[in-house]
Amino acid sequence: MEPVVTVGLDGSPASLTAARWAADEAEKRKLTLRLLHAWPLLVPESARLPSEVDQNYWAKRLVHTAQAELQARHPGLTVVGSLVAEDAHEALLRAATEAEMLVLGSRGMEAVESYFMGDVSLPVVARAERPVVLVRAEPADDEHAFAPPARVVVALKLHTPGDGLLDFAFHTAAARGAPLVAVHGRSVPLHARMPWGADHAVTEEMTKDARTSLSDALRPWQEKYPQVEVTESIRLASPAKAVVRAAEGASLLVVGRRAHRRGTGHHLGPIAQAAIHHGRCPVAVVPHD
Numbered sequence: 001m002e003p004v005v006t007v008g009l010d011g012s013p014a015s016l017t018a019a020r021w022a023a024d025e026a027e028k029r030k031l032t033l034r035l036l037h038a039w040p041l042l043v044p045e046s047a048r049l050p051s052e053v054d055q056n057y058w059a060k061r062l063v064h065t066a067q068a069e070l071q072a073r074h075p076g077l078t079v080v081g082s083l084v085a086e087d088a089h090e091a092l093l094r095a096a097t098e099a100e101m102l103v104l105g106s107r108g109m110e111a112v113e114s115y116f117m118g119d120v121s122l123p124v125v126a127r128a129e130r131p132v133v134l135v136r137a138e139p140a141d142d143e144h145a146f147a148p149p150a151r152v153v154v155a156l157k158l159h160t161p162g163d164g165l166l167d168f169a170f171h172t173a174a175a176r177g178a179p180l181v182a183v184h185g186r187s188v189p190l191h192a193r194m195p196w197g198a199d200h201a202v203t204e205e206m207t208k209d210a211r212t213s214l215s216d217a218l219r220p221w222q223e224k225y226p227q228v229e230v231t232e233s234i235r236l237a238s239p240a241k242a243v244v245r246a247a248e249g250a251s252l253l254v255v256g257r258r259a260h261r262r263g264t265g266h267h268l269g270p271i272a273q274a275a276i277h278h279g280r281c282p283v284a285v286v287p288h289d
Contacts, residue, residue, distance in 0.1 A: 004080075006034040006099040008092055011062050014105025014137035021135045021282060022103040023070040027077045028175040031100060033070065035063050038084040038091035059083050089123060096128035101284070106134035106276065125276070125285050126257070126268050131168055133252075135282045150251035151231075153181045155243040155271055157256070158213040162288030165256040166217070170225040172284070178251060179229040184214050185242025186234070203236055210234045240274035250281045259287040 007022035009015050019035060026033040037059050063081035071079050084091045096102040104121055125132045154169035173180040186206055188198045214232050222230055235242035247253040255275045257268055268276070268285070275283045 002032055004032045004034045004099050005029065005101055005103065006036050006095045007103040008088070008095075008105075009035050009037045009062060009066055010088075010105075012105055012137075014135070016066065016105070017137045018103045018105040018133075018135040019066050019070060020073070021133070023074050023077060023079070025101075025103070025133075025172075025175075027074050029100065032078040032080060034080050034082055034095070034099070035066055035070075036082045036084065036091065036095055037063050038086050038088040040085060040087055042083055042085035056083060092124045093127060096124070096130045096132065099130060101131045101133055102128060103133045103135060106136045106283070122268070122276075125272075129259075129287065131284050131286045133282055133284045134276055136280070150249060151179045151181050152176065152252045152254065153183055153243075153247045153250045154254040155239070155246075155256070155275070156182055156184050156214065156217060157239070157271075158184055158210065158217060160256075160258075160288075162256045162286070164288040165254065165286045166221045168284065168286045169254040170221045170228055172252060172254070173228045174225050176251070179231065181231045181233055181246060181250070182214060182218055183233040183235060183243055183246040184210055185237050185239035186210055187238050188236050198236070206236060207234050240270045243271055244274050244278050247275070247279050247281055252282050252284060253279050254284045254286060256286050256288050259289055 005022050005026040007015070007019045009019060023033050039059060042056055042059055060081075060083065063083065067079050067081050071077070092102060092104075102124070104124070106121070121134070125134070152169060152173040154165065156165075169180060169182075172178075188203060188206070211232065211234055214234065218230060218232070222228070233246055235246065237245075243253070243255065253275050255272045257272050272285050276285070
């Protein structure tokens with residue numbers, strides 16, 4: 001199957017913002033953009049019907065309107081529409097297996113919900129086999145909203161950096177011509193906390209150890225993507241807070257989640273949860289071993 005970037009459409013402002021972001025990303029990656037609208041009550045296509053009796057009319061109009069707008073903004077981009085008569089949750093999970101990435105709208109600090117008229121996004125993010133990008137709607141969205149090549153930020157746990165996570169982050173930065181910031185947060189242990197601040201000797205040793213591990217994790221990817229300018233950031237704070245703060249002003253925040261074996265529970269860790277609910281920029285959640 002031809003590689004695609006798939007975006008879920010439900011007609012909400014968040015999903016339309018996500019579609020614009022996905023079109024921009026698909027163009028940078030030289031991929032096809034697929035606009036997916038899923039709803040169980042869609043009916044099989046039949047002979048051409050007048051709009052007043054076509055039960056799929058509004059679904060078609062939603063997709064065609066978005067397709068026309070995105071095609072006008074990106075004349076060289078291939079944009080295809082797709083109507084699926086299926087529960088949105090299952091349709092999105094299937095779409096994720098067939099795409100380079102799945103893009104969904106997000107409500108930011110509110111509960112991430114209401115995609116395709118149902119609360120499906122978090123289960124999709126937690127179960128998808130490929131990266132899922134959440135894009136929040138902004139009040140003043142325009143066609144230049146994602147133009148600047150602002151930095152890409154990737155959050156790393158040094159004991160399990162994840163090849164899939166780093167590959168996605170470096171590939172995205174390379175496609176955008178953007179710098180990459182690799183951030184690692186590490187809390188200062190209780191025994192090193194003093195009334196006047198943290199024990200300097202302990203924090204210095206923590207920072208040195210983390211910087212060595214971070215450099216080792218990044219080195220193979222810097223060799224693979226020599227065109228990407230990389231900055232290492234060690235922050236002595238809770239990992240979730242460190243990541244959200246590091247992503248201020250970024251064009252994309254990339255976080256990982258452990259891929260789950262079939263039959264196990266599906267959940268997101270504290271870093272991914274913090275990024276989704278408090279991050280101001282688009283957030284990519286990448287499954288890795």
